[in-house]
Each structure stands twice: as C-alpha cells, then as structure tokens.
Amino acid sequence: MAVRDPPPQKRRKRGIVRAMVLAMVFLGAVAAAAPWAFSNAALRAEAASQIRKLTGLDATSLGRAVFVVLPRPHISLDDVRFADKAGTLRVSAQSLKVNLRVVSLLSGAIEIASVTLGKPDIEISLDRQAVPPDSVIGRAAHAAPGTKEAVAADAARLGSLTLIDGRARLKSERAGDEILIDSINVTLDWPKPGAAAYLTGQASILGETATIAAWIANPAGLLRGQESGASLTIDSASYSLSAMGSAASVPDWQFNGRLHASAPSLRAILEAAGHSVPLYAPLSDFNLGCDASIDPSNAVLSGLRLRFDDSVFEGTLAFQRRGSTPLLSGTLATSQFSLRPWLPGVSPAAERDGQWSQEPFDLQKYGNLGLDLRVSAGRLLLSRFDIEDAAFSILRSRGRLEAALIGAKAYQGSVKGRITVEPRSEGIGVQAAAVFSGVDLAGLSFDAFGGAEIYGSMTGAIDIESSGGNVKDLMRNLSGTAHADVARGQLGSIDLESALRRIDKRPLGLLTDIRRGRTPFERASFGLRFLDGVASVEEGVLENANLRLSFGGTVDFGDRSLDLHAVAMPPSADPRNGTGQDFRFDITGSWDEVSFKPDVRSLIRRSGAAAPLFEQPSNGSVPQDAQSASGK
DSSP states (O other): OOOOOOOOOHHHHHHHHHHHHHHHHHHHHHHHHHHSSSOOOHHHHHHHHHHHHHOOOOOEEOOOOOEEOOSSOOOEEEEEEEEOOTTTEEEEEEEEEEEEEEHHTTTOOOOOOEEEEEEOOEEEEEEEEOOOOSHHHHHHHOOOOOOOHHHHHHTTEEEEEEEEEEEEEEEETTTTTTEEEEEEEEEEESSSSSSSSSEEEEEEETTTTEEEEEESSSHHHTTTTTOOOEEEEOOSSSSSEEEEEEEEOOOEEEEOOOOOOOOEEEEHHHHHHOOOOOOOOOOOOEEEEEEEEEEEEEEEEEEEEEEEETEEEEEEEEEETTTTEEEEEEEEEEEEEOGGGGGGOOOOOTTTTTBOOOOOOOOGOSOOEEEEEEEEEEEEETTTEEEEEEEEEEEETTTTTEEEEEEETTEEEEEEEEEEEETTEEEEEEEEEEEEEEEEEEHHHHHHHSSEEEEEEEEEEEEEEEEESSSHHHHHTTTEEEEEEEEEEEEEEEOHHHHHHHHTTTEEEEEEEEEEEEEEEEEEEEEEEEETTTTEEEEEEEEEETEEEEEEEEEETTTTTEEEEEEETTTSTTTTOSSOEEEEEEEEEETTEEEEEEHHHHHHHHHHHGGGGGOOOOTTTOOHHHHHHOOO
C-alpha cells in the first residue's frame, strides 16, 4: 500500500513546532553558556558605558560581573560605585542588576530597560545641580525650551530604577542641614525625560516606616529651569505630609502650592528630627494646612490654618535662614489660646521649702531661633488667669526676648504690659512694666489665691527691673516703683468701722469680734518703692465716710516676708497727735503664714478693769500681769 503525504497545513504546523523546539534548545544552550561567554571586564565596561550614556554618572565595579539570559536578559555586578564630576551624587551599592531590552539585544545592541540597586548608600548634595551634558538626561536638561533639540531629547528612552534596602543622606553645606532616610525600598518609573516621573515605595523617615508617593509632570522642563507640576505624599502612623503644586530648580529649588501636615504629637516629631523643644509643650493633635512657597532659605505659609493643643490659628508664618540665627515671623489670630499646657515644664519659681529657687538660668537651652510673632486671641488662658481680646507680640533677637501685651481685657478692666529678658554676665536682666485700669480685685484675687479678701476696682502701674543668675537673685535685686488706686471696695474678714464704734466700750472684745465682717471703702491707694528686693509702702490710705485707715511698712520680696503697720481712726481724728479713737494692728510674717496682730497693749489700756495693770511701780518695772496680758 502506498504511503500518502500529510496535507500542507499539517506540514507547516510541524515545521513551526520544530523551529520552536530548536529555538528553545538554542536559548537554553545560550543561557547555560552565557555566564561564561563574556569576561568580567567586558561586562563591567558595557554596563558602565550604558549608565554613563543615560545619566552621566561614572560607574565602577570591583566585584564579579555575570551576564544572564533567562528568564530575562540582565547583567549583575557586585560592589558598584557611581559618582558625577560635580560631586552632586555619590552612590555605593552591594549589587547592581541591569535589565536589558530584548528587542535591542536581538539586534546586537545592549540597551538598559531598568536598573535595580541592592543596599545602596546614597549621598546627595542639595547645593549643587550640575548635570553632565553628554548624557540622555544631560541633553534634555541643557536643551533650550521649545527647540527641536529639546523635543528630540525629551523623547529619548530612559527606564525605571529600583532601590532595595537603601540609605540616603541629603546634605546642604550652605544651610548646615543633613537629612537621613533609611530602609529605602522604592521604584522610580521615568520612561522618557519629557514624560512624567513617578516614585512609589517605602522608607524609614524619622525612625518610622512611611509610605512615599511622588510625581513630577515634566522632569525635563524642571531640569531646564521651567516650572513643573509636582506632588509628594508621605504617610506613616505618627505623621503625614502632602504637597501639591509646582516646582522649579532655578536659581535654587523651590516649591509653590498647597501643603498639609498632621501628627498626633508634633513635639515627638521635632525631637525625632533632632530639634529640642525647650518648654514643655505637648503640641498634640497637630494639623496644618496652607499655601506654601518654599526654597532652601525661606518658607512662607499663607492662608494658614494651624491647630494644636485644642487651639486653632489662622494667618501667615514665614521662616528665614539668616546664617546661624534663623527667624520665625508671622501674624496669627485665634479664638482661644491656652498657655496652660506649656507651664508644667517651666522651672518653678519657689522650691518645696517655700524659698525662691536657686536653679541657675540657662538661656542656651532655648536655642538661637529669632522670633517676630504677633498674635491676637479672643481668649488667652494663662495659668489660672483668663484674659479676653488679647493682642500680644513676641520678639527675640540675639538672645534678647521681649514680650508685649499690646492690649487686653481682664477682670472687667484693661491691661497692657511689656517684659524684656536679656543675657548678662551675672545671668539675666529683666525689665517689666504694666498699666491696668478698672480691674476687679475680687475676681483677680480669687483666681490668684483661691479666695477673695479684697474687693474693688483697681487702677495702677508698675515699672520694675532686676538681674541675677536665678530667681532668688532676681527677687533680692528688685528695684523700681508701683502704685495702685482702688475704688468702691471692701476689705474681707475685718470690720474696722465696728471696731472704732466699740473700742471704748468693749476694747478687749474686739479681739474676737473684729474678724467677723467686712470694711467697705470709697477709695484706697498706696505706692511701692523697690530697692534691693524690699518694697516700701508709701502713702497707704483707705477711706470711707466713717473711717480713715493709714498703713505703711515693707514687703521683703527676697525673704518672702512682710511687715505692715496700720492705724484706723475716724476721718476727723488727727493721727499726728494721737488723740481720738484709733485701732492699731500689724500684719507680719512670711507670705505662707501671715499673722494679723492687733495692738493688744493699747486695747488693755482702754479697758477700765485692766488699765491698772499698766500703772508703773516706783522702781519703773512692768508688772507681771501686764506682761502676760500684752503677750510680752
């Protein structure tokens, strides 16, 4: 029987199968033989040539080099170094994998499709921007915008770059800054110089793993000095940052656009970045949104909405680098600003034993940041005091701090004040001045001391200064003046009018009854003159229709004690000749244990039954009973 030939269609299929088998056998043989078919020197040279062609970076490899065909053609190099002649970029990596384009390889050429760096250590200088012109990126950067050269350069092929477990240092010698980014695992996809570039992945920033996504709309235009749309997002468990706007690189890199940042604790972020926060400030629930204009030397945040510690601010902030003394300036407004969360970290003025602190002042811990801030607050909470409609400024330059309360409403009155602190050889110098009008003493004393003993509307002024190395020295060196007038008030826990009415009838009974009641008055006034920490009371007087109280003495701010003497009498009495009714008493002791001491001797003299106790015997000695009655 004759054998019939297969149909033409089957013969063609068999031919295709045979060709595929032969191709697979050939490729397998090539794959098996390729690692030994090229010398290390040739592979290193070819890889270096391709990287130099694309980026302008000089590449060297000190380790082995292997060419692998399957599953994808690539060159693997160990111990690789990259650098540009300008010193902008330096890279050292444990391994380099260069994936090649298959189509180019079949035509006999080697062309890079993507690059992977294993454990690269990258150093970038932010002060230099040189890009070699004899490279794909360099030609795009140096081409004039809108020319045929620019169009051609923008269409050249690039690829993608992947970093595995890398580390980067971003340095600026001009600004004196260094940023360290660790555990970098990102991919940069940049197919052409004129096409958009995308960066995605993760890295450790400020000691915490963060997800990173960045986009540049026109990288080639950005390199040529044109503006390009850009965005950046960094997101982690402890902070987030997003920016969207436009970027430019000439004359220096700069960004203009919308900025948003948030963190559960800004204080923790600042400390992780190596910036100390001298005062205790939680800076919790931090949230910032603004229009931003940022370059290496300046940052202007406008249309700002800033929130932290339950306070919300709106306004403008600016940051300027000025050599070693940066400056933060701005104007902010808020409905409520509480300084209470900041105060626990301030060193106490007094020790546990009730004496002034002797802890030395250390202005160095506050850094050298200059300040020029103006703030308006609908409500300002300071310690236990509540101030409304406050406008204040904070200026700091060369270590000198000036805080001014331009105007505020407090306790139904108005307050203005200014305090300056500056470094001196003995520690610090302090100057303080304030004027106040119509201040409700009851509300002020209740907030200050937890109870109201003096009532009335107070108007006055204070102007003092001091210097020293600690709080105790400041108090011992106080000098200056103060005065106050109080209208339509009361003295709590003392009834002086009743004392004058009863002093001739039941003088000794006053000792138990005088603390029951109050003393109303039409006006009261006094002056203080400070010298070496001791304030002398001058022209102290309190008056109403039935009473005139004169008082004087000293208040020792250094020793935290007082020694005041007062005499109450009817308005018609003459205190110079000692005639008429009068009631005398002293207020003495430490600030923590004030004693009210009536003049018991004069009360006993007024008592008919006790007066004989003060009759002097012939030998001039004081009777024992009189000594006991007078407490002597």
